[in-house]
Amino acid sequence: MPPEAQGNMMSGAEMIIRALKEQGVDTIFGYPGGAVLPIYDALFKQNHIRHILVRQEGGAVHAAEGYARSTGKPGVVLVTSGPGATNAVTGLVDALMDSIPIICITGQVPTHLIGSDAFQEADTVGITRPATKHNYLVKNVADVGPVMHEAFYVATNGRPGPVVIDMPKDIQVETGLYSGSPKTKHRSYQPQVKGDLNAIKQAVELIAAAKRPVFYTGGGVINSGPNASQLLREFVRMTGFPITTTLMGLGSYPASDKQWLGMLGMHGTYEANLAMHDCDVMINIGARFDDRITGRLNAFSPNSKKIHVDIDRSSINKNVHVDVAIVGDAGHVLEDMIKVWKAGVHRPDKQALADWWTQIDQWRAKDCLKYEPNQDVIMPQYALQRLHALTRHLKPFITTEVGQHQMWAAQFIGFDEPNHWMTSGGLGTMGYGLPAAVGVQIAHPNALVIDVAGEASTMMNIQEFSTAVQHDAPIKVFILNNEYMGMVRQWQQISYEGRYSHSYSDSLPDFVKLAEAMHGVGLRCTKPDEVDGVIEEMMAIRKPVIVDCQVAKLENCFPMVPSGAAHNEILLNARDAGIERADDLALV
């Protein structure tokens, strides 16, 4: 054996660690078990990679998602075979739906036992095939290095997504020659990043001639990296056009800017939805015409020419037919659009644009996010306005659970920078926010990280609060406690005549005591005048905190485009929805 090869002889488990190091991985989220003991042993013997022990494998994947979304780097997960792998599945699908790059290494029974219903055997590649962008079962120790590196390439290139590597235990133990490098590509998977220049020119022509244009941008701009957000800002300002972003795109354009119309869609603003409905040119960059955006398809923006920039060809013309399709990376295409725009004599129609803005200002004047303030009861919107006002100077990272609180967070917390907003959009996974906050906090130890939560969602992954305590991750779980699965209750009120079938959060724990029992800090506020004090106290504590912010129980989230309705059938308040905000006060 040549001497240089000697240093490359190692066990499969050591190869995994080596490849992770070569990929620049500093942190992994995991949970041990029989089928990954060799990897845990290899982890024990090194100091480069920090392992964050979670409390349930589902939490590991969400934590890795938070880590990934807030850093732009892939998140790495390590779990055991069988139940370890199946527990991870929800997180994998979540990452698939929201285009988050994740590498998930799962243990597997030894190769000679595969297929024998061995102890803790599950067909992990079979189960996760539709849950991942791609997956692998490694059958030779020589393949460990190449597969690891290829997995990182696949997870992070093109439309990002989760990749599973199933590692049988015997492969982890066996010794072989390490190979592979971070430069590994995939021989067939080579996504196109540069957009077709002719299509880009055609798009710029349309943009220049527009009279009622709107930018509709999404998570793809965040995926593309901070540079794409910069270019988006540049281009939007150059054109003077209005812009709205999806839930997944918040932060790619500053919420504090006057050209921003707020979020669009089911719980988006009146002005954003009407601008989408009435526009003559729609410029979609990195958004996927999700049904929460389009409402009823045959009434969606009926009179517009549509431009769609997306790195995934299958997102184009999937739900909505577009006029100009550009397959490519948002950053690259924006750069070219700006070049083409500057090279030509493209000047927007000033008069038409001024009229369009006049119209938009009239819509804005509806002040669609307004709510009835209350002296005695904390309105959830008020709590979030105060949270935003008191924390914004620290540029906090915000994660959320799923429900009304998530929508209110999107509406009332303004994001001026990308990668500061982590939410489960596509799958809508309750229980995402707490572990995601842990992942964000691990990546940004000194930042303020807040999980805007509902009480029901908090109960889904509350065990990860212990993870935060163990790893000194001083996350703040800010619960808007309405004692209901509020979003479910709202639909029941509007569509099921108020039959609140199983949507009351009965037998809730005392969240303050719960936080204390888990060695964190618990705080509570029940009156509007206590909110500021509790937020300030929360911010001052360098430990994980749960805030039990007891809010109005029956408040509904508006605006709302009921599913299957058109954008211009948007409901602005309880009266529009045919319901009254009944005996709320009596219930508190």
Place this chain on the structure above:
Amino acid sequence: MRPQQPIERHTMAVLVDNEAGVLARVIGLFSGRGYNIESLTVAEVNHAEGLSRITIVTRGTPAVIDQIEAQLERLVPVHKVSDLTTEGPAVERELALVKVAATGDPRVESLRLADAFRARVLDTTTDSFTFEVTGSSEKIDAFIELMKPLGLVDVSRTGVVAIKRGAGAM
């Protein structure tokens, strides 16, 4: 909404890495997204490079067909997708093994019809024939229909394989 589009039949050729699970990926894509598979065949076509070719016959509106092509293309082990129905003329063939158990007149008749269809006799016993017939799926359908009253007992079909006409490769 766009006017209702007509349902079309398309034949697609998909060049893939010949690796474990690749067929499951393709089939899972069709079942998971509700596309239909009329016929699917797969075999290795380039051993040196480890490439297999899958031929799929499917039906859908033009928008659905376009989605199928895009969805296939984004599977990681897929090298190339060709819609043979739209990319110029192509030839399609299917092979079937058809067993007829008969004696007397029906036996003679089956042999006569087989001859008309240019089917070959692969196996003979005193009371059966196994024919090999090649052609378009319609031709094979027709042959099988004709064999039914004559004592058809078993059929095995390969599914469609297809290739572009002319000198060009996929």
